[in-house]
Amino acid sequence: MNVDAIFLAFLQMVVMVILTPLLIGIMRQVRNRLEGRVGPGILQPWRDLRKLFAKEPLRAPGMSWVQSVGPILLMISSLSVCALIPLVSTIHSRLIPGDLFVVVSILLLGTVALALVGLDAGTAFGGMGSSRHMTIAAMVEPTVLVAIYALSIPIGSSALGAIVRARIADPSSIISLVSLLALVALGIATMAETSRMPVDNPSTHLELTMVHEAMVLESSGRDLAWLELGSWLRLGALLGLIGSLLLPWGMATQPTILEIFLGLFMLIVKLFGLGALLSGMEVFLAKLRLFRVPELLAGSFVIALLAVIASYLLEVS
C-alpha cells in the first residue's frame, strides 16, 4: 500500500510536469482562436521552457540569494502539491499526508517564495506586484480552506483523497447545494490564486495593474523558467483538484495497471477540458479594477462560508 501510494504520488508529479505546459498551450491556443488569431500551437510553452532553461540567468547587482532560491522553492512547493492532491488516484498512505491543511500551507509557501522573488530586485514593479499578490493571497487561502472544509464536514475527514472517494461512492452529493457553493468559491479562488482573468491579465507584460508578470519581471533564464513552470503547475494542480471534485469518475481506487491508465486518461481529459472552458470564459471577461478585486474575493469567501453553514444545517437533518 505504501509503495503503491509513493509510486502514484511520483507518477502524478511526472505527469503534471509533462501536462501543464501543454495545458497552458491549449488555453492560449483556445484564446487565440476565439479572438480570431492563428496562435503559436499548443507546444509553444514547451519550446519557451527549453529556450529559457538553456539561457544563463542575468542578475542585477544587489540581488540576494533569494533570487536563486525562490524559484526553486516555488517549484518544490508546486511539485509537492501535485504529489499530495488526488489527481490520478484516491489512494493515499500515512507517509503522504494528503490533508487539506497541509496542501493549503504548501501552496502558501510557494506564494511567499514568489512574492519574495518579486521584492528581491528592489524595483518598483516587483514591489507592487508582490504587495498585490500578498493582498490577494490573504483572501484566497482562507477561501480555499473554508470551501474544502465545507466538503469535508459530511465525510468527517479532511483528507482530500477521502473526500474524492466519498464522492465516487455517492455521486448525488456532487450536485448538492453545499458542493455547488463550495465549487463556485473554489473556482473564483483558483482564478485569483493563479492570476487568471478577472483578477490579473495573464497575457500582458508591461501594464501598471499586472500582478504575476510584475513579480517575474526581473527574472531571466533558468530562474524565469522555474518560476513559469512552478506557476503553471499550481494552475494545473488547482484545476485538477476542481476536476477531481467535480467529475471524480474514472479515478483509480485500486493500484492496478488498468485503473491507473484510466485515471491518467481521465486526468488528461478533465484538465484539458477545464482549461479550454476557463480560457473560453476568459475571452468574455474584462479585468476587474484592482480596488474591486477584494470585493470579488470577499464574495467568494462568503459563498464558501455559506457552504459551511449549509453543510452544518443539512448534516442535522
Next chain:
Amino acid sequence: MADSLFAQLIGLCAGVLLLSAVLLVWRRTRSGNIRLLSLQGTTLAVLVAMIGLHRTSVETLAVAGLVMFLKGYLLPTLLARSALRSDVDRDAPVINPTAALLLVALLAILAYVVSRPLASLGSGPTTQVVPVGMTLVLIGFMLLATGRHAISQLIGFLVLDNGIATVAFLASGGVPLVVELGVLIDVLLVVLILRVLTGRIQTEYGATDLDDLTELRG
C-alpha cells in the same frame, strides 16, 4: 412527493434564497438588484408551493400563487418603474461592498446560532433550514440601514419581508390564508406609499439621497 427529494428541493430553494440575498449585497446596480429581488420572490413562491404539494394543501398552493404574483412580479415591476425615473443607476452605500459582504458572513453565523433552538424543535427538513430565513431578515435589516437612496432602502425592506415570510412558512407551514393575504396587502400598500413618496421627493429635490434630507423647511 418522496421525503428525500422534498428535503433536497427545500435545501436547494433555501440556497437560492441565500445566494440571491448575498448577490443583492454584492451588486449595487439598481436594475440588477430589482431582478434579483424578483428571483428571490419567485424562489420563495416555489418554496411555498413545494410545502403545499408535500402537505397536499390547496390553501398553501393558493398562497404560493399569490406570493408568486406579488413578490415575483408586481412589487419588482413597481420598483423598476420608480427606479426608471431616477437618473442614477448606482447606489453608493454607507459601507463598502467588501465590508458589507464580510458583515453578511457574520450575520449568517449569528442567524445560525440564534435560530438553533428553533431548528431543534422540529425534525422535518423545513425546520432545519429556518436559519436561512433568519439570515434573510438580518441581511434585509443591513440593506435597510446602509442604503443611501430611498429605493435601495425599499429593496432592503422587501428582503426583510421575504425573510419573515420564509421563517413563517418553514417553521409552521404557513399562516392561515386570511392573515397571509393581510400581510401581502400591507407590504403592497407600503411599497405603493413609499413609491409615491419617492416620486414626490424626486420632483421636489431632484434626488432621492436621504442623507441630504437632514433639515426641515417651511
